[in-house]
Amino acid sequence: xxxxxxxxxxxxxxxxxxxxxxxxxxxxxxxxxxxxxxxxxxxxxxxxxxxxxxxxxxxxxxxxxxxxxxxxxxxxxxxxxxxxxxxxxxxxxxxxxxxxxxxxxxxxxxxxxxxxxxxxxxxxxxxxxxxxxxxxxxxxxxxxxxxxxxxxxxxxxxxxxxxxxxxxxxxxxxxxxxxxxxxxxxxxxxxxxxxxxxxxxxxxxxxxxxxxxxxxxxxxxxxxxxxxxxxxxx
Amino acid sequence: xxxxxxxxxxxxxxxxxxxxxxxxxxxxxxxxxxxxxxxxxxxxxxxxxxxxxxxxxxxxxxxxxxxxxxxxxxxxxxxxxxxxxxxxxxxxxxxxxxxxxxxxxxxxxxxxxxxxxxxxxxxxxxxxxxxxxxxxxxxxxxxxxxxxxxxxxxxxxxxxxxxxxxxxxxxxxxxxxxxxxxxxxxxxxxxxxxxxxxxxxxxxxxxxxxxxxxxxxxxxxxxxxxxxxxxxxxxxxxxxxxxxxxxxxxxxxxxxxxxxxxxxxxxxxxxxxxxxxxxxxxxxxxxx
Numbered sequence: 001x002x003x004x005x006x007x008x009x010x011x012x013x014x015x016x017x018x019x020x021x022x023x024x025x026x027x028x029x030x031x032x033x034x035x036x037x038x039x040x041x042x043x044x045x046x047x048x049x050x051x052x053x054x055x056x057x058x059x060x061x062x063x064x065x066x067x068x069x070x071x072x073x074x075x076x077x078x079x080x081x082x083x084x085x086x087x088x089x090x091x092x093x094x095x096x097x098x099x100x101x102x103x104x105x106x107x108x109x110x111x112x113x114x115x116x117x118x119x120x121x122x123x124x125x126x127x128x129x130x131x132x133x134x135x136x137x138x139x140x141x142x143x144x145x146x147x148x149x150x151x152x153x154x155x156x157x158x159x160x161x162x163x164x165x166x167x168x169x170x171x172x173x174x175x176x177x178x179x180x181x182x183x184x185x186x187x188x189x190x191x192x193x194x195x196x197x198x199x200x201x202x203x204x205x206x207x208x209x210x211x212x213x214x215x216x217x218x219x220x221x222x223x224x225x226x227x228x229x230x231x232x233x234x
Numbered sequence: 235x236x237x238x239x240x241x242x243x244x245x246x247x248x249x250x251x252x253x254x255x256x257x258x259x260x261x262x263x264x265x266x267x268x269x270x271x272x273x274x275x276x277x278x279x280x281x282x283x284x285x286x287x288x289x290x291x292x293x294x295x296x297x298x299x300x301x302x303x304x305x306x307x308x309x310x311x312x313x314x315x316x317x318x319x320x321x322x323x324x325x326x327x328x329x330x331x332x333x334x335x336x337x338x339x340x341x342x343x344x345x346x347x348x349x350x351x352x353x354x355x356x357x358x359x360x361x362x363x364x365x366x367x368x369x370x371x372x373x374x375x376x377x378x379x380x381x382x383x384x385x386x387x388x389x390x391x392x393x394x395x396x397x398x399x400x401x402x403x404x405x406x407x408x409x410x411x412x413x414x415x416x417x418x419x420x421x422x423x424x425x426x427x428x429x430x431x432x433x434x435x436x437x438x439x440x441x442x443x444x445x446x447x448x449x450x451x452x453x454x455x456x457x458x459x460x461x462x463x464x465x466x467x468x469x470x471x472x473x474x475x476x477x478x479x480x481x482x483x484x485x486x487x488x489x490x491x492x493x494x495x496x497x498x499x500x501x502x503x504x505x506x507x508x509x510x511x512x513x514x515x516x517x518x519x520x521x522x
Contacts, residue, residue, distance in 0.1 A: 050415070071417040080415055088408040090520075091401070098398075099405045103417040105398070147416065 001026050001186060002047070002078075002155055007056030009046035015054060016042040018210035024155070029177065029187045031197050034207030035230055040190045041083060043207070044157040047188075048080040049073055060155075074103055079148035083159040085140040087147070089133035093124055096132050096143055100150030108152060117146045120176065138169040145176070155186045162193045174200045194221060235369035240487050242370045248483025249383035250442060252476045254460030255467070256390060257434035259475035261309075262464065263407040264427035267327035270334040271312060273457025274341035275432050279305040279439030280448050281345050284354050294358050302436040309432020310425055312337060318421065338454065346450035354448040379441045386437050387476055393430070394472065403427055407470065455499075462506040468519020477517055481505075 003023045010016035016039045024030045032040050045051040047058060049070045058066045060076055068076070088096050097117060101110055118125035121142045127135060132143060141161050148156050158177070162170035170193060177187055178200050191197035198204060198218045206214040208229060214220060258272045282304050286297035316337065320330055359378065364371035394400035406413045406423040414420055442452065459482065467478025482502060489501040515521045 048415070070414060071419065074417045082412070082415060086409075086412055086415070088405050088412060090408045091404060095401050095404075098401060099413070099416050099418070102398075102402065151416075 001061055002188075003059040004047070005057045005059070007043075007046060007058065008054040009042060009051045009056075010054065011042075011051055013052075016051070016210055017046055019056070020210075020212055022205065022212065024186050024188060026154070026186055027181055027184055028202045029181050029189060029200055031194075031201035031204045032188065032190045032207060033194050033197075033204060034213075038207040039210040040207050041159055042210075044080065044159055044188065044190060047073075047157060048078065050080075071103060074151055074153075077152070077154035078157065079151045079153035079155070080157040081144045081148050081159060081161065083163060085137060085164075086144045087132040087135075087140050090131060092129050092131055093135070093143060094128040096147055097124075097128075097150050100147035104151060113150050113152070117149050120149070120179070121146050138165050138172065141165065141169075141173060142176070145173075149180075153185065155188070156180070157188050159190045160192060161189070162191060162196065167196070170196050236491075238368040238370035240491065241484075242367070242372050242376075244480070244484040244487045245380055246372075246376050246445070246483070247486055248480035249380045250438065250445070250456070251459050251463045251483055252387060252479035253383050253434055253438035253441065254456050255463040255475040255479045256387060256472055257431040257438065258457070258460050259464045259467075259469060259472045260390075260394075260403070260434070261427050261431040263470045263472060264403050265313075265317075265424050266410075267317075267330040268334060268461075269317075269431075270331070270457055270461070271337035271341060272309070272334075272431065272435055273453035273460070274338045274345075275305050275309050275312075275435040275453070276439040276442065276456055277342055277345055277448075277450065277453030278308060279436040280443040280452065281349050281354075283440055283443060284349070284356060284448055287356060287358070288354070298440050301440055302433050305436025305439060306429045306433035309428040309435065313425055313428040318424075321421075338457070342450050342453055349448075349450070351450060354443075356443050356448070358444060375444060379445050382437070382441055386434060390430075390434065390472070399426060403430075459502050462502040464516075465506055466509050466516055468516030470520060471516070471518040474516055474518030481517075 001024060004020055007020045008015055008018055020043060032043065034040050042051050046053055049068065053066060057064060060078065065073060065076060088099060091099070097114060098110070101113060123139060124143060124146060132140060135143060145161065161173050165173065174196055177189070181187060189197055189201065198221050201218055204216060204218060204220045205212045206226060206229060213229065214223065214225060220226060254276065258269065261269045261272065279301050283297055283301040286292040286300060287294055316333055317330055320333060359375040362374060364373045394404060402418050402423055403426060405418060406420050410420050442456065446452070463479035463482045464475040465478070466481060467476065468474030482505060485505055486498055486501050490498055509516060
């Protein structure tokens, strides 16, 4: 569904992504690993047009989306959950979800979309009138994912959802992602927590200096080259 | 009895300050820079009303409605022609602040040039004998000022809490980058915050010119009070800035009881400095 050809991207003239070729099919989770500073987050941002694209092409369902803007890309069915705890902290849970719905109010029914999200994350329904900053870290991450789901996406770009969460909570989030995948959603997942994330991934790409250095299935983590990458030498 | 009078006077002062501070604080919380030219929008709105009502002889309510519309468009056009250009050049909010001070001086000088320095009066509701409430005197005009101000503040609150636009403004105020990620265009919301904030400035301009006289520099002195009120209440909290405005109104009138009236202006600054030193985020503002 998404195909990236020879993509170079970065910020204010500095190339961070240097010629990436990548693709993801429907109902697939692709995990992106790699040491810090190798351009994993920038790759997600460039797909969402939050980084400058210098060359290359991005195709989504056969349509060239390289030149489109962020809100148009959301419209096509790609949603992005950035790193950290990306919620509107002063707004209530419900208002956060409504903000996710911003571009879609004339196309989908708000009540039904909320119902679908609350079914997936019942804890959010119980706290829907509380401000987002009163939620725990795990709940805030769930809220961020739910806000993306309000956009009825076909592909979610997820940047380190397990950051700062306990192993148990990370596992919970990961199992939710598997459930979403079964509902015909594709996910590009950037993670530091390699082992936990690898369990749910269909494929793994390892970024090295702005390029995909290694690619394979979850057995890839046993490859001795991976260890070398993380320890700095090639 | 004196206390009742004090309260009523504070309410009148506070009501005007609250209008100034709330419009200013909406723009500040959404756009994250200090828009001092907000004061000039109030002045220009006052003169616009004077021009329509006194010079051209328009019906007052029609002229007042046009004034609100005019103020709203004036604020938005300042945003589009000056501030937006500076933002696309990635200017810091300090540069925007400097530009806003420049605009304040420019617009007030422009009003002076067009309308002259002499004091103007609207005389729509002539000063009449006051009503007595609990031994305190209040004129019908002052009742109108307080009521109009309260209605505007309540409507603003409802707009910010209940409408789609209000929620988007709060979302941009909360986290602009995240708002862009869910597809809200921050520039559009900035513009809406100027339209809304400046229309409140227009209403403030109308009420001030009814209650006091029109002078070219009135926007500057109101802006100083509005700014002090916003800092006291918490710059990024609209509710806080309204609270700060009423508190400042009360402090000024209380001070007027003990000190000669010449010290009245000093009270706002004393309160401003006290808060900046001991509680810089204000009563309700967030600490960051």
